Amino acid sequence: MTYKGKETMEFTFDLNTIWFILIGVLLAGYAILDGFDLGVGALHLFVKDDTERRILINSIGPVWDGNEVWLVTGGGALFAAFPHVYATVFSGFYTAFMLLLFGLIFRAVAIDFRSKRPSKKWRQTWDVAFSIASIVIAFLMGVALGNIVTGIPLTPEKEFYGSFFSLLTPYTVLVGLTTVSLFMMHGAIYLVMKTEGSLQDKVRGWVNNTIIFFVICYVTATMATLIYYPHMVDHFKAEPVLFLVAVLNMLAVANIPREIHNGNEFKAFLSSCASIIALLALFAIGLFPNIVYSFPNPENSLTIYNAASSQKTLGIMLTIAIIGIPFVLAYTISIYWIFRGKVKIDSMSY
Amino acid sequence: METEILARLQFAFTIAFHYIYPPLSIGLGVILVIMEGMYLKTGNKLYERMTKFWVKIFTLTFALGVATGIVMEFEFGTNWSTYSRYVGDVFGSALAAEGIFAFFLESGFLAILVFGWDKVSPKVHFFSTIMVSLGSMMSAVWIVVANSWQQTPAGYHIVGEGINARAEITDFWAMVFNPSSVDRLSHTISGAWLAGAFLVISVSAYYIYKNRHLDFAKASLKIGLIVAACASLFQLYTGHSSAVGVSENQPAKLAAYEAHFDSSSPAPLYLFGWVNEDEQEVKFGIAIPGMLSYLIYGDTEKPVTGLNSFPEDLRPPVNLVFQTYHLMVAIGFSLIGISLLGLFFWWRGTLFNKKWLLIVFIFSVLGPQIANQIGWISAEVGRQPWIVYGLLKTSEGLSKVVTANQIIFSLVLFAIIYALLFVLFIYLLNEKIQHGPEEPDTIQSEYEHQKLVIGK
Numbered sequence: 001m002t003y004k005g006k007e008t009m010e011f012t013f014d015l016n017t018i019w020f021i022l023i024g025v026l027l028a029g030y031a032i033l034d035g036f037d038l039g040v041g042a043l044h045l046f047v048k049d050d051t052e053r054r055i056l057i058n059s060i061g062p063v064w065d066g067n068e069v070w071l072v073t074g075g076g077a078l079f080a081a082f083p084h085v086y087a088t089v090f091s092g093f094y095t096a097f098m099l100l101l102f103g104l105i106f107r108a109v110a111i112d113f114r115s116k117r118p119s120k121k122w123r124q125t126w127d128v129a130f131s132i133a134s135i136v137i138a139f140l141m142g143v144a145l146g147n148i149v150t151g152i153p154l155t156p157e158k159e160f161y162g163s164f165f166s167l168l169t170p171y172t173v174l175v176g177l178t179t180v181s182l183f184m185m186h187g188a189i190y191l192v193m194k195t196e197g198s199l200q201d202k203v204r205g206w207v208n209n210t211i212i213f214f215v216i217c218y219v220t221a222t223m224a225t226l227i228y229y230p231h232m233v234d235h236f237k238a239e240p241v242l243f244l245v246a247v248l249n250m251l252a253v254a255n256i257p258r259e260i261h262n263g264n265e266f267k268a269f270l271s272s273c274a275s276i277i278a279l280l281a282l283f284a285i286g287l288f289p290n291i292v293y294s295f296p297n298p299e300n301s302l303t304i305y306n307a308a309s310s311q312k313t314l315g316i317m318l319t320i321a322i323i324g325i326p327f328v329l330a331y332t333i334s335i336y337w338i339f340r341g342k343v344k345i346d347s348m349s350y
Numbered sequence: 351m352e353t354e355i356l357a358r359l360q361f362a363f364t365i366a367f368h369y370i371y372p373p374l375s376i377g378l379g380v381i382l383v384i385m386e387g388m389y390l391k392t393g394n395k396l397y398e399r400m401t402k403f404w405v406k407i408f409t410l411t412f413a414l415g416v417a418t419g420i421v422m423e424f425e426f427g428t429n430w431s432t433y434s435r436y437v438g439d440v441f442g443s444a445l446a447a448e449g450i451f452a453f454f455l456e457s458g459f460l461a462i463l464v465f466g467w468d469k470v471s472p473k474v475h476f477f478s479t480i481m482v483s484l485g486s487m488m489s490a491v492w493i494v495v496a497n498s499w500q501q502t503p504a505g506y507h508i509v510g511e512g513i514n515a516r517a518e519i520t521d522f523w524a525m526v527f528n529p530s531s532v533d534r535l536s537h538t539i540s541g542a543w544l545a546g547a548f549l550v551i552s553v554s555a556y557y558i559y560k561n562r563h564l565d566f567a568k569a570s571l572k573i574g575l576i577v578a579a580c581a582s583l584f585q586l587y588t589g590h591s592s593a594v595g596v597s598e599n600q601p602a603k604l605a606a607y608e609a610h611f612d613s614s615s616p617a618p619l620y621l622f623g624w625v626n627e628d629e630q631e632v633k634f635g636i637a638i639p640g641m642l643s644y645l646i647y648g649d650t651e652k653p654v655t656g657l658n659s660f661p662e663d664l665r666p667p668v669n670l671v672f673q674t675y676h677l678m679v680a681i682g683f684s685l686i687g688i689s690l691l692g693l694f695f696w697w698r699g700t701l702f703n704k705k706w707l708l709i710v711f712i713f714s715v716l717g718p719q720i721a722n723q724i725g726w727i728s729a730e731v732g733r734q735p736w737i738v739y740g741l742l743k744t745s746e747g748l749s750k751v752v753t754a755n756q757i758i759f760s761l762v763l764f765a766i767i768y769a770l771l772f773v774l775f776i777y778l779l780n781e782k783i784q785h786g787p788e789e790p791d792t793i794q795s796e797y798e799h800q801k802l803v804i805g806k
Contacts, residue, residue: 062461065416069457073449075423080446083438083516090427090434091749097428098760102767105417109771112413116778157513158435159751309439310509310518317443324450331458338462338469348465 015314016304019081020288022321026077028280030070032186032273033332037064039187041107041134042180043206044127050120052199053127054350055343057111059194061350062339064111066332068104080317084158084307085291092152092160093144096167100140107133115350135180142179146172148287149229151295158302171224178217182279185210186272189256193265196342207260207268215253231293232286242285249278354745356757357429360764362730364421366723367768371415373722376490376539377546377577378408379483382463384573386479390472400570401479402467403787404550407779409464414775416457418768429757433737433747439518440506440525441496448492456485487539494535495526500738501729502599504528508741517741533595534729537588541725543581544685544718550574551692553783555711558702566787568702571711575696578689585682590645596732597646600739601655602664603732606671608642610656617642617654622676625669630658632672666734674724674731681721688714 037060044056060067079086090097110130114123150171153161188206195203225232236242252275259268287293291307294300308314382404389397423445426434434442462470462478470478505524506517519525551574557567597604604610610617611630619642623635640650647654657665688710695701702708737744 062465066454066457066461068416068420069449069453072420072423072453073446076442076446076449079423079426079434079438080442083435083442086427086438086442087431087434087749090424091429091431091751094428094749094752094756095759097424098763101421101424102763104420105767105771108413108417109774112409113774113778116781157750161751309442313439313443313519316519316522317446320443320447320450324447324454328450328454331454335458335461338466346468348467 015311015318016308017289018318019077019308019314020284020291020304022318023074023077023081024280024284026070026074028277030067030074031276031280033067033070034064035138035183035276036060036187036190037067038134038138039183039185039210040191041130041187042138042184043187043191043210044131044134046206047199047202050123051345053123054115054345055195055199056191057114057130058345058349059191059343061111063335065108066335068108077317077321081309081314082291082302082304082307083309085302088154088158088160088292088302088307089144092162093147093167095164096140096144100137103133103137103140106130107137111350138180138183139176142176143167143172145179145283146175148292149175149225149232149283151293151298151301153296154292154294154300154302156297156300158300158307171221171228174217174221174224178214178221181210181214181217182276185214185256186269186276189260189265189269189272192260193269194341194343204260208257211253211256218253235285235288245278245281245285249275249282252278352754353752353757354748356754356761357748357752358744360757360761361425361429363761363768364418364425364764366726367772368415368418368422369722369726370719370772371411371418372486372490373542373545373718374411374549375408375415375546376483376486376542377544377718378404378411378549379479379486379546380543381546381550381573381577382408382479383483384577385570386476388573390476396565396569399566399787403566404570405464406782407549407553409460410775410778410782412460414771417771421764429749429752430737430747431749431751433742436516436742436747437500437738439516440499440503443519443522444492444496444499444526448489448496452485452489452492454485455488456482459485490539490542491535494538495528495531498531498534499525499528501534501733502528502530502595503738503741517738529599530592530595533588533592537585537592537725540581540585540588541718541722543577544585545722547574547578547581548685548715548718551578551711552713552715555708556783557786559705559708559712563786571692571701572696575689575692578685579693582682582686582689586686589679589682594646597654600733602657602660603666603671603729604646605655605657605660606666606668606732607675607728608654609668609672610642610654611658613656613659614653615656616640616651617656619645620672620676622680623672625672627668664735666732671728671732674728678721678725678728681717685714685717685721 040056040060044053047053047056075086106129110126110133114126114130117123144167146169147167150169152167155161185207188203188210191203192200192207236246252271255271256268256275259265259271289304290301291304292302294302309317382401385397385401385404388394389401426441459478459481462475463482466475466478503517505519505521505526505528507520508515509518510516550570554567554571554574557563558571593604593607596607608617608620609623609625609632616639618637618639620632620635620637623632623637625632643652643654644650646652657668688707691707692701692711695704695707733739735743735745737747
């Protein structure tokens with residue numbers, strides 16, 4: 001029993017499907033973890049005071065690098081499990097991905113270099129680099145995601161035939177903005193957990209504003225998807241129970257202001273994580289079993305079958321994942337536990 | 351053709367720049383383990399100061415390694431997508447394993463190493479330092495395995511034909527332990543230890559020369575020298591063993607290393623020379639007759655496969671490979687020489703008075719850096735024209751949809767950004783070196799100051 005098309009709602013829990021889900025999990029892990037780093041970066045210039053800016057950077061100081069590893073591992077897993085997707089998307093989105101790389105380089109360097117010299121000009125420059133890089137990274141990732149929804153033109157040889165500017169449509173830009181707003185909301189909630197005093201009061205104000213920004217973007221993007229890209233909702237029509245994911249998403253978002261109001265920052269953060277997971281799940285359900293939807297020739301789409309590595313490799317990779325994941329979770333949880341609580345600046349801080 | 355040259359240029363430039371940093375992190379990682387281990391064992395505060403100072407240098411090299419490393423993972427897909435389709439089944443697995451087994455380990459424990467001094471017990475901190483060091487070496491393991499598979503493919507079969515052909519794994523462990531991976535890995539890792547050790551030696555010698563931070567510098571120099579001596583001797587062994595492996599698995603590359611053309615004759619070993627590829631001879635060279643035959647087969651009379659056994663279009667560029675290989679070997683021997691000399695004067699008790707040797711030590715930091723770079727050039731250029739030896743040519747591995755203009759755009763930006771990063775790196779490195787380690791009393795007061803702040 002294999003998945004043939006969207007009209008038949010057949011679903012096989014085979015290695016290809018498992019890897020579709022696992023890569024989704026890695027990307028969700030990345031979005032949840034690096035999402036708040038990028039959000040903190042996007043909000044960085046809203047505080048002016050040097051100490052407050054240091055607190056913002058150090059709130060992600062010990063963890064941002066580990067968070068980025070989720071992207072690196074996601075990329076490696078995509079290369080190994082679905083080489084054609086990796087090859088088609090990375091070469092097809094060449095210019096966009098180069099800009100993304102420059103963003104990632106500047107962010108990493110800005111975080112590390114910023115506080116290494118006392119000069120105000122030096123710090124101001126890196127602050128701007130950090131913030132712009134964070135916004136650009138989030139935006140480009142959103143644009144890439146948007147293009148996967150709209151579909152990109154593919155040849156029968158699985159090669160992309162569009163241009164950098166054909167990737168920027170009003171819809172993909174909207175998804176890019178939605179991603180920026182989502183990460184800003186997520187980052188603001190994270191900062192409420194990590195700050196105290198007057199800075200925390202300021203940050204708490206950001207949460208409400210960013211929620212409003214996010215909800216506006218999200219609702220607009222959802223309407224645009226329903227109107228222009230109805231293929232994304234085929235599965236939801238066939239299996240109405242999947243609508244629960246969309247409902248869960250709205251509940252999670254709605255729960256955030258309530259928890260912030262009650263002073264349960266951690267629960268608010270968990271709600272924000274849940275909404276990111278639900279969003280990506282909606283996206284994945286809409287896409288399955290395609291990974292890259294081809295438009296205008298849907299028959300050239302890259303699916304979890306025609307883009308995959310051999311069954312043997314998918315099996316080996318699954319063994320690697322099963323051995324590795326408990327360790328990864330153990331490190332991640334320990335680090336967050338050790339560095340829990342409010343940020344304190346000391347001699348080893350950024 | 352134009353895109354091929356540009357894509358190769360971009361890959362060579364970005365990997366060469368990246369490769370300045372990981373060897374420093376791997377080498378410094380080992381030295382941090384030794385220093386912090388000494389601190390735990392002796393309780394001597396000097397070792398704590400040493401560890402904290404070198405951690406600061408380590409974080410600088412690590413940050414640049416991370417920033418430039420993610421570029422490499424993307425570039426296989428952006429510039430070499432046909433290659434990626436061809437090898438994804440094999441090569442991708444090694445990259446994914448690197449992420450899961452190495453990067454998470456490294457980045458997780460790095461947080462404790464850098465920011466966790468007051469948050470965990472000294473033993474947990476030491477454990478984290480070991481894990482960071484282990485993680486950095488694990489990442490070398492997987493990436494060198496992947497690269498070695500390109501040099502000596504094993505444990506795979508080819509499925510499909512023409513443009514649909516691709517390599518699939520048949521035996522995972524045969525792929526991991528392909529004929530060259532153990533040799534090349536040990537050679538790469540000891541090269542990285544040398545990079546770290548000579549950075550420590552160089553900075554310490556500079557302090558001693560300038561009569562600054564003497565206790566700190568002398569103790570650091572000794573640790574650096576011990577690591578350098580062990581690693582440089584080990585490097586000789588792994589280098590020899592790699593060369594013998596290359597003679598078996600990639601005879602065209604070995605022939606290019608020594609510019610050996612005629613397959614029917616025993617091969618000499620050149621100390622230096624200049625290769626004239628058209629006339630198939632080495633000019634201005636000094637050679638030990640039969641020495642290459644002896645090193646490989648233990649017999650000076652035995653013929654070695656020469657470049658004439660390969661069609662002209664399957665030979666690597668000879669002179670470039672010859673020059674980089676010989677310079678690497680020369681630097682390798684020099685590093686053995688100066689580290690043994692250092693140990694000798696240490697034993698005689700006159701190490702810190704030898705001004706001329708201290709000056710040599712100050713500049714010695716460049717040795718492993720240059721040798722690591724050109725060693726990789728001879729290994730990778732020596733593999734040409736193949737991207738996967740004997741299976742896929744470099745010219746066949748390109749991205750079909752990426753244009754020359756796109757690569758020029760990215761290459762120019764990489765050149766500008768990396769030049770900026772390099773200047774900043776040297777500037778900040780110099781600033782940290784000039785600032786030096788915290789003096790014993792300031793560490794004390796700073797510690798109390800922190801307690802006060804936290805107590806408030």
